[in-house]
Amino acid sequence: MERESNHMPGYWPQEGRSVSLAALSFEAAGSMYRLYTFLIYLAMPLVLLRLLWRGRKAPAYRLRWRERFGCVDQPPPPGGVWIHAVSVGEVLAIAPLVRRLIEHYPDRALTITTTTPTGSDQVRRLFGDRVHHTYMPYDLPRFLNRFFDSVRPRYFLMVETEIWPNLLRACRQREVHSLLANGRLSQRSFRSYRRLGQFSRQVFASIDQVAAQTKEDAHRFRDAGAGNVVVTGSIKFDMTLPASVTEQVEVLRRLWGERPVWIAASTHEGEDELMLAAHSRLMQALPNTLLILVPRHPERFERVAARVVRHGLSLVRRSSGDLPDDSTQVYLGDTMGELPALLGASDAAFIGGSLVPVGGHNMLEAAAQGVPVCFGPHTFNFALISRMLLDRGAALEVSDARHLAEVLQEWLSDAIKRAAAGEAGRQVVQANRGALDRLLALLEESIDLGRSDAQSRRAGSQ
Numbered sequence: 301m302e303r304e305s306n307h308m309p310g311y312w313p314q315e316g317r318s319v320s321l322a323a324l325s326f327e328a329a330g331s332m333y334r335l336y337t338f339l340i341y342l343a344m345p346l347v348l349l350r351l352l353w354r355g356r357k358a359p360a361y362r363l364r365w366r367e368r369f370g371c372v373d374q375p376p377p378p379g380g381v382w383i384h385a386v387s388v389g390e391v392l393a394i395a396p397l398v399r400r401l402i403e404h405y406p407d408r409a410l411t412i413t414t415t416t417p418t419g420s421d422q423v424r425r426l427f428g429d430r431v432h433h434t435y436m437p438y439d440l441p442r443f444l445n446r447f448f449d450s451v452r453p454r455y456f457l458m459v460e461t462e463i464w465p466n467l468l469r470a471c472r473q474r475e476v477h478s479l480l481a482n483g484r485l486s487q488r489s490f491r492s493y494r495r496l497g498q499f500s501r502q503v504f505a506s507i508d509q510v511a512a513q514t515k516e517d518a519h520r521f522r523d524a525g526a527g528n529v530v531v532t533g534s535i536k537f538d539m540t541l542p543a544s545v546t547e548q549v550e551v552l553r554r555l556w557g558e559r560p561v562w563i564a565a566s567t568h569e570g571e572d573e574l575m576l577a578a579h580s581r582l583m584q585a586l587p588n589t590l591l592i593l594v595p596r597h598p599e600r601f602e603r604v605a606a607r608v609v610r611h612g613l614s615l616v617r618r619s620s621g622d623l624p625d626d627s628t629q630v631y632l633g634d635t636m637g638e639l640p641a642l643l644g645a646s647d648a649a650f651i652g653g654s655l656v657p658v659g660g661h662n663m664l665e666a667a668a669q670g671v672p673v674c675f676g677p678h679t680f681n682f683a684l685i686s687r688m689l690l691d692r693g694a695a696l697e698v699s700d701a702r703h704l705a706e707v708l709q710e711w712l713s714d715a716i717k718r719a720a721a722g723e724a725g726r727q728v729v730q731a732n733r734g735a736l737d738r739l740l741a742l743l744e745e746s747i748d749l750g751r752s753d754a755q756s757r758r759a760g761s762q
Contacts, residue, residue, distance in 0.1 A: 330497035337464055340440055347438070357599035360417030367435040370446030376432040378452035381747075382476075383459070384436055384571040387419040388636075389662055393482060393536050395426055396736050397743075402430055404740075405747065411451055418636060420596060425637050439464040442694030448474055456745060460484050465499075474607045477746050481739055482535050483512040486680055493524050509746075512737050514684055530742060533735030534685065536664050545641050547575040549669070552645035555623060557589065558710040560647055564640060566661040567652035572604050574646030574655055574701040576630075578610045581705040583629070586712055590624060592642050594633035596661070598654060600710040601634040608632065645667040647718060648711045650704060651675045660686065667725030668696055672718055674698050674707050688732070694725030 323693035330342060355362035359439045362662055366373075381401060385391045391414065401410055412427075413436040432451075437443040442465055456471050456478045463480075471478045485493075493500040494608050504525035511532040518529045562582075564575040572595065579591040595604045601619075608615045613629040616622050618638070624631045633642050643649055649666040659681030664675045666690060674696045679686040688696035698704040711718040 304747075305348055305435070318396050318541075320360065326664055332496070333465060336441060336499070339673065340438070342468075343344045344438070344440075358417060358597070360420075363417075364435060364635040368438055368443075370437040370443035371449060372434050372450035374432070375450040375452075375574070376409035376411050377549065378409075378413060379404070379450075379454045381455045381457065381743075382411045382413065383453060383457045384413045384462055385419060385423075386423045386511070387414060387416040387705075388412075391419050391422040391426065392662075392665075394457075394459055395542055396538050397535065397740060398427060398431065400736070400740050402427075403746070408747070411453065421636055439466045441466055444470045445718075455479070455743070457481050457743065461489065462750050463493075463503060465623075468503060469510075474504045478506070478508045479743060480507050480510045480521075480526075482532075482735070483510045483521060483529075484513075485517050485524065486683070487520070488524035489679070490520045490524060502717050504670070509742060511742055530738075532738040532742070533732060535735045535739055536662055536685070537729050538731075538734070538736035539664060539668055541640060541644075541669070548641040549644035550639075552641065556645065559588045559590055559626070560586055560711065561590045561592065561645070562648045562650070562651045562708050563594065563633075563646040563654055563666075564641055565594050565643060565666070566596040567593065567604075568596055568656050568658050569600065570656040571652050572607055573611075574704070575650070576608065576613065577701040578704040578708065579630070580611070581688070581702065582708055582712075589712065590628060590631060592631045592633055592646060594639055594642060598634070598636065601632070605632055605634070637728065640665055640669075643671055644680075646671055648708055648709075649673045650698075653681075655698075655700075662688060663695065664729055667722075668721075670722035670726045670727045672711055672721035672725060674704065689725060689729050692724045692728050694721055696721075702720075 351361055365548055383394060383398065385394050391412070396714055398410065398412070409432060410430070411432040411434070412423050412433055415436050420433060420435070423431065437447045448470060453476055456476050458478070458480050460482050461484055465666060468478060493504070501524065504521065507526055508528065510518075510521045510526045510529045512521055512529055513532070513534045517529055518531050521529050565573070567575060572593070575591065575593060579589070582589055593604065593608070597600060603613060604619060608630045612626055615630050616624045616628045617632045617634050617738070619634045630684060633639065643666045650673050651661050651663050651666070654663045655676035655678070657678045660679035661682070663675065663685055665684060666673045672694065673689065675686065676698060686695065690697065696707050698707055713722065
């Protein structure tokens with residue numbers, strides 16, 4: 301692991317005038333905390349209205365509201381590890397780490413919070429009763445205090461870019477060790493944080509440790525004010541597929557037979573029409589091609605299904621239990637938790653959120669299974685990963701529906717090119733494994749230190 305120093309001249313007070321200037325700066329930062337909290341309170345009616353609005357399309361958002369206000373009905377034993385993973389992608393990313401913690405520290409309670417119902421469902425699907433789950437409370441002191449009083453964690457691990465000022469401040473006040481895992485800080489986000497001045501620096505300084513994905517991320521975290529930064533790499537390279545997924549891939553491949561199959565995974569509003577247009581164009585050259593279309597959000601399933609029908613394409617929905625036959629042109633992946641198998645059973649993949657300015661989604665789930673991938677130009681959430689795949693010939697960037705159809709036609713018509721691109725992706729994943737072990741070592745170091753401190757206190761009291 302490469303450790304990054306964080307000496308920032310004038311940030312930590314030294315002597316004389318520096319002390320008074322720093323005191324003024326921290327007083328100003330304290331005022332910013334109060335202003336931030338006040339603004340969050342003002343925004344709460346809008347937050348709740350948005351929750352209600354989302355609940356119209358996804359009823360699960362209307363459930364378990366109390367948890368978002370810090371109420372925990374079944375608190376875990378104190379002194380455990382709390383991990384926050386926003387939604388499905390983050391839950392999948394931390395899954396290997398969670399399994400290691402369950403194995404290595406069976407006596408430590410493990411609490412996972414998510415923000416979305418789909419993330420909650422993924423936690424339950426992967427871990428069942430082996431972990432405690434609740435929704436993340438809103439970043440207000442009253443709700444956070446209620447949550448901390450119930451869960452009483454000793455360690456807090458957040459994934460990628462979850463920076464919540466009041467939460468981090470509460471961790472520092474309650475001596476909860478905080479670790480930002482798989483840390484990613486884009487240049488655009490860094491510039492936004494810098495506009496907040498000393499307040500932003502104090503927020504980043506309150507993180508006990510940052511495990512950054514790249515050297516560039518590490519430098520930006522350091523310049524933002526984080527004090528202890530380690531480069532560990534991306535844990536997304538360390539994904540492992542359960543045997544059940546491998547078996548499901550084989551079943552699906554036998555179902556497809558010899559027909560070419562491509563998947564449009566995690567699509568967003570504005571991309572579905574492009575996928576259907578590309579598929580119609582592709583079928584002019586390869587008439588028996590099957591498209592597996594998997595929208596990112598469950599609340600869009602109905603709208604996307606109607607869009608396929610309006611486009612004049614024959615549709616089978618996976619949720620119906622029916623299987624596609626030779627006449628099926630679009631297979632709608634409207635179930636949860638099956639994307640890895642659907643990716644592995646495809647000959648080529650388009651990764652959504654990239655032809656619209658969302659930032660892209662994880663390409664490694666396909667690459668790890670030897671499936672060549674393409675994506676649009678908006679991949680800023682996966683800048684390093686997309687660049688690595690492009691450089692190794694494991695991926696191609698497309699600009700529109702026509703370009704997408706051309707790339708897919710080339711891959712689906714040439715098994716040798718397709719296999720070469722898929723194998724290049726597999727090698728990229730294999731060559732960059734190891735971040736999980738480095739991250740676990742950081743966390744284990746903190747846990748073991750905590751255990752030693754507790755033992756020392758007990759010995760001293762005897």
